[in-house]
Amino acid sequence: MEVGFLGLGIMGKAMSINLLRHGFKVTVWNRTLSKCNELVEHGASVGETPAAVVKKCKYTIAMLSDPSAALSVVFDKDGVLDHINGKCYIDMSTVDADTSSKISEAIKAKGGYFLEAPVSGSKKPAEDGQLIILVAGDKALYDEVLPAFDVLGKKSFFLGEVGNGAKMKLVVNMIMGSMMNAFSEGLTLAERSGLSPGTLLDVLDLGAMSNGMFKLKGPTMLKNSYPPAFPLKHQQKDMRLALALGDENAVSMPVAAAANEAFKKARSMGLGDLDFSAVHETLKAPDHSS
Ligand SMILES: NC(=O)C1=CN([C@@H]2O[C@H](COP(=O)(O)OP(=O)(O)OC[C@H]3O[C@@H](n4cnc5c(N)ncnc54)[C@H](OP(=O)(O)O)[C@@H]3O)[C@@H](O)[C@H]2O)C=CC1
Ligand SMILES: O=CCCC(=O)O
Known part of the structure; x- marks a missing residue:
């Protein structure tokens, strides 16, 4: 062919x-x-x-x-x-x-x-x-x-x-982008509260939340390494398009909207060409806890 x-x-x-x-x-x-x-x-x-x-x-x-x-x-x-x-x-x-x-x-x-x-x-x-x-x-x-x-x-x-393939893809990526943000927050929370984020990865992997994305991206995120497989700018585009689909269908999506904001912030930090897991960097604002 x-x-x-x-x-x-x-x-x-x-x-x-x-x-x-x-x-x-x-x-x-x-x-x-x-x-x-x-x-x-x-x-x-x-x-x-x-x-x-x-x-x-x-x-x-x-x-x-x-x-x-x-x-x-x-x-x-x-x-x-x-x-x-x-x-x-x-x-x-x-x-x-x-x-x-x-x-x-x-x-x-x-x-x-x-x-x-x-x-x-x-x-x-x-x-x-x-x-x-x-x-x-x-x-x-x-x-x-x-x-x-x-x-x-x-x-x-x-x-x-035509349209159903696009919509299915946007729904899937909306879920993925939201999950990535929850995952980043969890890794950061573990670290800041004195836990080992590596151990968190092991715990997650043994339970019902085990998934390929956490397994693949977790270890590199812990090294602050984000070689682009899925560029963050494209994930933010997909969140934007999924939110528009939510608007059209009057579906309230507060979690996806918050995830979109995090990806936008990452873009504004110049991270758009890195992997979408670089959204993790948005949580690394200076620590004022002490
Ligand atoms: N990377 C991933 O993991 C996945 C990506 N996707 C989707 O697949 C698509 C491609 O993704 P990916 O390969 O990662 O993206 P890249 O950014 O690596 O590549 C984008 C491609 O689009 C071309 N392009 C951009 N703007 C224009 C334009 N105005 N006219 C003509 N060509 C243009 C670029 O050309 P040039 O080289 O000249 O810039 C390049 O060939 C996206 O829609 C993305 O959301 C889907 C699943 C997974
Ligand atoms: O659109 C990109 C999807 C990336 C993935 O499914 O891992």
């Missing part, structure tokens, strides 16, 4: 390398074109523009930072729409349902086929083909591209009409 891939950030790079490793022919494009060079070393071809990639490939996947990037790649000059007639577009970026619907409508109006397919799972699962893929849109296209989803992920869910 020949696929195009737009967006070679942390996720897009890992996903496209994984596709190449599994025998897919991949043509890549990235806004900063120099980032394509590493993919060429892995066997990819390069398209000069999103339009050129779509022209060449029957299926094009996108993995872009946010709604504005996702819209720009489709609607701007030399964008996806130029050659979409008869072609298939799969947007795996995390965006809101409105953005996804706008893209879907425009693509269908030009004779193309569309799926939204945001993912749960981060850099390592992307490298290992262990993502969880939240798909919605054209069911026939979903069935057609299952071989690619099977390489990229350990499980895909077909959720019905």
